[in-house]
Amino acid sequence: xxxxxxxxxxxxxxxxxxxxxxxxxxxxxFIPLHQFSETAYEGFFESYDAVAELIKMRGEFPVGNxxxxxxxxxxxxxxxxxxxxxxxxxxxxxxxxxLISLATSIRGEADAKNxxxxxxxxxxxxxxxxxxxxxxxxxxx
Numbered sequence: 001x002x003x004x005x006x007x008x009x010x011x012x013x014x015x016x017x018x019x020x021x022x023x024x025x026x027x028x029x030f031i032p033l034h035q036f037s038e039t040a041y042e043g044f045f046e047s048y049d050a051v052a053e054l055i056k057m058r059g060e061f062p063v064g065n066x067x068x069x070x071x072x073x074x075x076x077x078x079x080x081x082x083x084x085x086x087x088x089x090x091x092x093x094x095x096x097x098x099l100i101s102l103a104t105s106i107r108g109e110a111d112a113k114n115x116x117x118x119x120x121x122x123x124x125x126x127x128x129x130x131x132x133x134x135x136x137x138x139x140x141x
Contacts, residue, residue, distance in 0.1 A: 021078070036135065054121060
């Protein structure tokens with residue numbers, strides 16, 4: 001499934017992007033957002049490995065170099081600058097929504113092929129990112 005490699009590429013870029021936010025966030029919620037972004041990028045790395053292994057289990061090759069990652073990704077990169085807590089929350093929310101959309105599409109594709117392992121993994125991914133969005137909305141309230 002080519003969409004799994006897109007998912008892996010997006011996770012790789014999001015790992016770097018959220019490190020950028022982690023290092024460069026400024027404002028009154030610095031500590032909790034610094035910690036939240038760390039939790040997120042650690043999760044991206046775990047998912048990156050798990051989904052790449054799903055690809056290998058299907059006899060295919062996961063995207064394994066940065067040139068390919070950057071040619072596939074749909075994630076918008078950030079510049080090296082400061083980000084307010086408000087900006088950071090908006091950026092993170094948008095990226096989590098993008099992952100949910102892609103995971104939902106992959107889940108549907110896998111379900112049509114009776115690939116229940118991919119269905120289960122994508123459902124777990126969706127649930128994880130929905131919870132992150134709930135946290136963000138609560139912080140933005």
